[in-house]
Amino acid sequence: MFAIFDTIRKPLRLLAMPVVAMALAACDPAALGGLGGNSGPRIDAAQPVPVALLVPRGGSASDNLLAKNIENAARMAMRDLDGVEIDLRVYGTAGQASTAATAAAQAVNDGAKIILGPVYGAAANAVGVAVADAGVNVLSFSNNTTIAGGNVFVMGPTFDNTANRLVNYAKRAGKDRIVVLHADDVAGQLGRNAIQQAIARNRATLAGTVGYPLSQEGVRAAVPQVKAAMANGNANALFLTTSSATALPLFSTLLPEAGISTTANQYIGLTRWDIPAQTLSLPGVQNGWFALPDPGATNAFRSRYNAAYGEQPLDIAGLGFDGIAAVGTLIKTRKGNALTTSALTQGAGFKGASGIFRLLPDGTNDRGLAVATIRNQQVVILEGAPQSFSGAGF
Structure with missing residues (x-):
C-alpha cells in the first residue's frame, strides 16, 4: 500500500514490477454495515477513554518498523492533549487480516471505544466487519477507498x-x-x-x-x-x-x-x-x-519526531499522530457522543501531522x-x- 522506493537508476527493470498501490479488500464495503450518524459507543470524558491502536507488530522486519513509527507518533500526539486523557492500548496484527480481526474483537472486549489502524486494506476491512455489531468506528491507516464506508474510515492519502x-x-x-x-x-x-x-x-x-x-x-x-x-x-x-x-x-x-x-x-x-x-x-x-x-506542518512534525526518537519518521507515522489528534479533539468536547460517526465527520476537520484533514461520511477523507x-x-x-x-x- 505505502511503497518506499530507494532508487530510479534502473527504470526499465522497474517497469517489469507490479504496482502494488493498494491492498484490495476481500469483501464488499457494504458488508461493513450501514451504520448511522449516531453510531459509536458513548464515552465518559471525565475518565481516561480506552482507545485501541492496531499496528503490524509481529510481522516482517518492515512491518515491525511501521508499527514502531506509528506507535511513536501516536504517543507523541498524546503529549499534545490538554486536559484529555486517553488510555492507549496497542495490539499487534502481524500484518494479517485474520490476526487483525481477532485483535480488534479483543480490543472491544477490553473496552475500546474506537480503533485506530490497522495499516493494510484487507486487514482494515476485516476489522470493520469484526466490530461492526458493536458499533465501534475504525480509523484505518489504509488509503484503499474500496473498503471505506459503514464503520470504516481510511485516513491515508487518496x-x-x-x-x-x-x-x-x-x-x-x-x-x-x-x-x-x-x-x-x-x-x-x-x-x-x-x-x-x-x-x-x-x-x-x-x-x-x-x-x-x-x-x-x-x-x-x-x-x-x-x-x-x-x-x-x-x-x-x-x-x-x-x-x-x-x-x-x-x-x-x-x-x-x-x-x-x-x-x-x-x-x-x-x-x-x-x-x-x-x-x-x-x-x-x-x-x-x-x-x-502541507510542507510547513510536515517539516514541523518530522523535526519533533526526530527530537523525540532520534530518527526521521516514515511518512505513514503521521497517520498515527492524526488518529490521536482527531480523537483527542473530539473527546475534549466532553460530550458522550464524541466518537460517533457524526462527530468524526464534523466539517471543520482536524489538524494533523501533515496539515488539516477531515473524515467524510462515505469513509474517505479530505486533506489540505x-x-x-x-x-x-x-x-x-x-x-x-x-x-x-x-x-x-x-
Whole structure:
C-alpha cells in the first residue's frame, strides 16, 4: 500500500514490477454495515477513554518498523492533549487480516471505544466487519477507498483527494482540457477514475484517455497514442497516474522526445514527483505539477519526531499522530457522543501531522494539499496548502 522506493537508476527493470498501490479488500464495503450518524459507543470524558491502536507488530522486519513509527507518533500526539486523557492500548496484527480481526474483537472486549489502524486494506476491512455489531468506528491507516464506508474510515492519502486538488488548480489556471494517461492495472484504473471524477466535479474537459499495459513495449506504444489524443482533443494538459517506481522515468523521456512539449502542454502527476529525490532530474517532470502535504506542518512534525526518537519518521507515522489528534479533539468536547460517526465527520476537520484533514461520511477523507512544480530540478510551491476547509481547493 505505502511503497518506499530507494532508487530510479534502473527504470526499465522497474517497469517489469507490479504496482502494488493498494491492498484490495476481500469483501464488499457494504458488508461493513450501514451504520448511522449516531453510531459509536458513548464515552465518559471525565475518565481516561480506552482507545485501541492496531499496528503490524509481529510481522516482517518492515512491518515491525511501521508499527514502531506509528506507535511513536501516536504517543507523541498524546503529549499534545490538554486536559484529555486517553488510555492507549496497542495490539499487534502481524500484518494479517485474520490476526487483525481477532485483535480488534479483543480490543472491544477490553473496552475500546474506537480503533485506530490497522495499516493494510484487507486487514482494515476485516476489522470493520469484526466490530461492526458493536458499533465501534475504525480509523484505518489504509488509503484503499474500496473498503471505506459503514464503520470504516481510511485516513491515508487518496487518489480522489489528490486528483480533485490538482484538477481544481488546473481549471483555475486555464489548463482545463485534460488527457489522462494510465496503466491498465488496478492502481492505474483507480487513478484514472479519480481523475475523471475530478474533471467532472470541477467542470473541466476530459479530452482523451490512453491506457497501456505495464511493460516497456506497452509504454512505448502508448506515446504516439498520447500525441494523437492531445491533438484530437485540443488538449492543454496531460495527467499521468504513474510513479517513479514504474513508468514515469520512461514516459518522462519519451513524451517530450515525441514533441509533447512540457512548456506548451501542462504535465500533471497523480503521485509525488519529489520522491525519491532522483525524480527531480527527470526531463518530463520539469515545470510539471503535483500535490504534496502541507510542507510547513510536515517539516514541523518530522523535526519533533526526530527530537523525540532520534530518527526521521516514515511518512505513514503521521497517520498515527492524526488518529490521536482527531480523537483527542473530539473527546475534549466532553460530550458522550464524541466518537460517533457524526462527530468524526464534523466539517471543520482536524489538524494533523501533515496539515488539516477531515473524515467524510462515505469513509474517505479530505486533506489540505499544496500544489507544487519543479524548476531547475527544485521543488517550488505554486499554491500553499489551505489552513482551513474554506480555503482554495475545497
